[in-house]
Amino acid sequence: MRYRRPGLDGLTHLLLIIGAVIFGLPLWLALTASTHSAGDLQSGIAPLWFGDQGLANYWQLLSQPMPGLGVSALRLLGNSLVMALGIALGKIAISLLAAYAIVFFRFPCRTLCFWLIFVTLMLPVEVRIVPTYGVVARFGLIDTYAGMILPLIASATATFLLRQCFLSLPSELFEAARLDGAGPLRFLKDFVLPLSRTNLAALFVIMFIYGWNQYLWPLLAANSPDHATAVISLKNLVQSTDTLPPWQLATAMTVLTVLPPVVVIVAMQRFFVRGLTDAEK
Amino acid sequence: MATLTCRQLVKTYKGGQRAVDGIDLTLEPGELMVVVGPSGCGKSTFLRMVAGLESISDGELRIGGTLANQLEPAQRGVAMVFQNYALYPHMSVFDNMAYALKLQKRPREEITRRVREAAALLGIEALLERRPRQLSGGQRQRVAMGRAIVREPRVFLFDEPLSNLDAALRVQMRLEIRRLQQRLGASMLYVTHDQVEAMTLADRLVVLRDGRIEQIGTPMSLFETPASCFVARFIGSPAMNLLPVTQADGRARLPGGLILDTEALETEIIETAPETKADTAASADAAEPPAAATLGVRPEHLRLDPQGEFAVTLEMIERLGVDALAYCRLPGLDAPLTARLPLATLEAAALREGSEIRLAVDGPLHLFDAEERRVARRARLSADTSAATSSIA
Numbered sequence: 001m002r003y004r005r006p007g008l009d010g011l012t013h014l015l016l017i018i019g020a021v022i023f024g025l026p027l028w029l030a031l032t033a034s035t036h037s038a039g040d041l042q043s044g045i046a047p048l049w050f051g052d053q054g055l056a057n058y059w060q061l062l063s064q065p066m067p068g069l070g071v072s073a074l075r076l077l078g079n080s081l082v083m084a085l086g087i088a089l090g091k092i093a094i095s096l097l098a099a100y101a102i103v104f105f106r107f108p109c110r111t112l113c114f115w116l117i118f119v120t121l122m123l124p125v126e127v128r129i130v131p132t133y134g135v136v137a138r139f140g141l142i143d144t145y146a147g148m149i150l151p152l153i154a155s156a157t158a159t160f161l162l163r164q165c166f167l168s169l170p171s172e173l174f175e176a177a178r179l180d181g182a183g184p185l186r187f188l189k190d191f192v193l194p195l196s197r198t199n200l201a202a203l204f205v206i207m208f209i210y211g212w213n214q215y216l217w218p219l220l221a222a223n224s225p226d227h228a229t230a231v232i233s234l235k236n237l238v239q240s241t242d243t244l245p246p247w248q249l250a251t252a253m254t255v256l257t258v259l260p261p262v263v264v265i266v267a268m269q270r271f272f273v274r275g276l277t278d279a280e281k
Numbered sequence: 282m283a284t285l286t287c288r289q290l291v292k293t294y295k296g297g298q299r300a301v302d303g304i305d306l307t308l309e310p311g312e313l314m315v316v317v318g319p320s321g322c323g324k325s326t327f328l329r330m331v332a333g334l335e336s337i338s339d340g341e342l343r344i345g346g347t348l349a350n351q352l353e354p355a356q357r358g359v360a361m362v363f364q365n366y367a368l369y370p371h372m373s374v375f376d377n378m379a380y381a382l383k384l385q386k387r388p389r390e391e392i393t394r395r396v397r398e399a400a401a402l403l404g405i406e407a408l409l410e411r412r413p414r415q416l417s418g419g420q421r422q423r424v425a426m427g428r429a430i431v432r433e434p435r436v437f438l439f440d441e442p443l444s445n446l447d448a449a450l451r452v453q454m455r456l457e458i459r460r461l462q463q464r465l466g467a468s469m470l471y472v473t474h475d476q477v478e479a480m481t482l483a484d485r486l487v488v489l490r491d492g493r494i495e496q497i498g499t500p501m502s503l504f505e506t507p508a509s510c511f512v513a514r515f516i517g518s519p520a521m522n523l524l525p526v527t528q529a530d531g532r533a534r535l536p537g538g539l540i541l542d543t544e545a546l547e548t549e550i551i552e553t554a555p556e557t558k559a560d561t562a563a564s565a566d567a568a569e570p571p572a573a574a575t576l577g578v579r580p581e582h583l584r585l586d587p588q589g590e591f592a593v594t595l596e597m598i599e600r601l602g603v604d605a606l607a608y609c610r611l612p613g614l615d616a617p618l619t620a621r622l623p624l625a626t627l628e629a630a631a632l633r634e635g636s637e638i639r640l641a642v643d644g645p646l647h648l649f650d651a652e653e654r655r656v657a658r659r660a661r662l663s664a665d666t667s668a669a670t671s672s673i674a
Binding site: 178 | 332333353354355359360361363364369370371380381384385428432
């Protein structure tokens with residue numbers, strides 16, 4: 001649908017600008033606040049323009065241990081990165097194989113398997129958090145990266161998305177490859193992966209952000225500050241008991257925490273849009 | 282040694298439905314055999330069973346003398362050209378053609394040589410670096426054939442390879458397939474629903490109906506002596522005219538007040554599937570062959586003649602260039618009686634829609650019994666009242 005009407009163009013742009021401002025304002029405030037001194041921010045009035053403490057604040061954040069946690073911001077960001085990457089790649093690996101099996105193999109209870117996977121959409125971590133914690137604790141995985149990643153890597157959404165993508169591949173392709181002598185694993189490697197690469201990239205972006213933004217599960221599974229993530233540290237920063245919270249650090253850390261997902265999206269935007277919208281193979 | 286032998290090949294689906302119901306055939310080396318039939322007759326299923334893409338429920342499939350029922354598709358030594366080409370979209374034309382050889386771990390020089398040779402044969406050397414989506418329909422078709430040729434298979438399988446092309450290109454590719462087959466001396470099994478393609482390409486033609494072989498033979502033998510009404514309708518364009526024969530007053534009568542006189546032929550040889558051949562032989566031997574229930578006459582074998590047996594009304598004329606198809610109304614016959622007449626004759630007689638004309642038979646008459654099987658009899662047509670006019674068997 002493409003309407004070309006001058007009046008409508010103006011209106012849609014106005015709406016888009018309003019939306020962008022509403023979304024951008026908190027980020028803008030975090031960015032400006034992170035360049036003011038602690039004293040400036042105690043007044044309770046949010047500054048709308050940059051201060052002169054920017055470099056000092058970020059330097060303090062990156063060079064000194066985080067107040068309240070005792071680990072550096074880099075370590076926290078690193079933890080987040082490991083978890084987000086682990087979740088994104090793990091989800092893709094598992095759902096890729098699951099969707100491949102469901103689409104290309106005929107085995108008993110195939111549809112049942114698919115629906116079982118689909119039903120797990122109704123069981124996100126928040127619902128199964130107590131038993132999941134129990135299982136992870138018994139495996140001795142509390143405070144490990146594995147414990148933070150494994151319970152989150154099964155994904156019905158990704159399986160479903162990949163299934164739709166694989167279904168759109170013509171079955172003759174599979175048959176021609178079989179006649180040429182390609183076995184199932186080779187077909188996966190030589191055909192399915194290259195042909196669904198935009199979808200995989202799109203999935204990676206979504207799942208990376210999902211993993212990066214996890215709060216509840218790492219809060220439980222990572223007890224020690226050594227495994228704390230950037231998102232958790234934000235909460236810690238504003239939750240000081242006897243002193244005033246260091247707002248300048250909290251906002252600076254917020255900015256740092258927002259950056260990696262932004263980088264991922266910008267870098268993979270091209271694939272992302274194509275993978276979600278383009279059905280043409 | 283035969284390249285491909287099928288013995289009582291059967292495909293049964295879960296519901297007990299039989300898609301392929303006992304096919305017996307032998308493909309000789311260097312032979313192009315076309316399997317033809319209406320949609321749903323099991324021809325594609327049969328081809329896919331040979332390729333190994335469908336399992337074989339019963340019977341025996343031998344390729345090059347070895348039992349192939351359980352072999353993986355890649356081990357059967359067959360290559361298939363698909364209707365929609367099934368080119369690998371993410372690979373260049375070269376890689377498309379080289380893929381099977383790469384999987385066989387052939388040396389790089391051999392792969393390059395074989396791909397180049399096949400490309401030269403098909404005239405697609407200039408396209409080797411392109412992607413399939415950059416090719417036209419005809420070029421894709423060539424690449425698909427190249428992919429098959431490179432593998433040097435024992436049998437080429439074609440699954441309606443030309444039906445996605447436009448009419449002009451189809452004719453061109455048809456000739457090219459034939460030329461290629463003769464140059465390579467390749468054995469080919471070719472499935473199509475297009476009877477013109479079948480007639481022009483085939484060394485031997487197999488007509489399938491409901492998963493069974495209705496008739497096997499050279500295209501001309503099927504055209505001249507169809508074993509059943511089904512084959513008669515299917516082979517030849519426009520289709521054969523079939524007229525019901527009714528018995529009344531001890532005489533065989535046709536629509537339009539015509540009388541049919543028949544006498545048994547001593548011999549008539551029809552190439553058919555083994556079982557039907559036995560049937561025909563039995564009926565020819567019997568003292569009283571079954572009575573004719575249907576009379577067939579090809580549109581090409583009707584001509585304008587003021588003394589003709591068929592008094593008809595001309596309903597519609599289709600001008601094809603040299604010839605014209607005249608669709609005529611014969612009292613008592615629902616379907617139009619079609620005649621293929623020289624356009625010049627039509628014009629000379631100043632005929633138009635609605636004209637009353639008479640048509641005479643100028644060629645063989647085909648007789649079929651109540652089971653729609655061919656009856657070996659000589660036939661004569663005559664008008665009910667007047668004296669017998671003409672006709673031959």
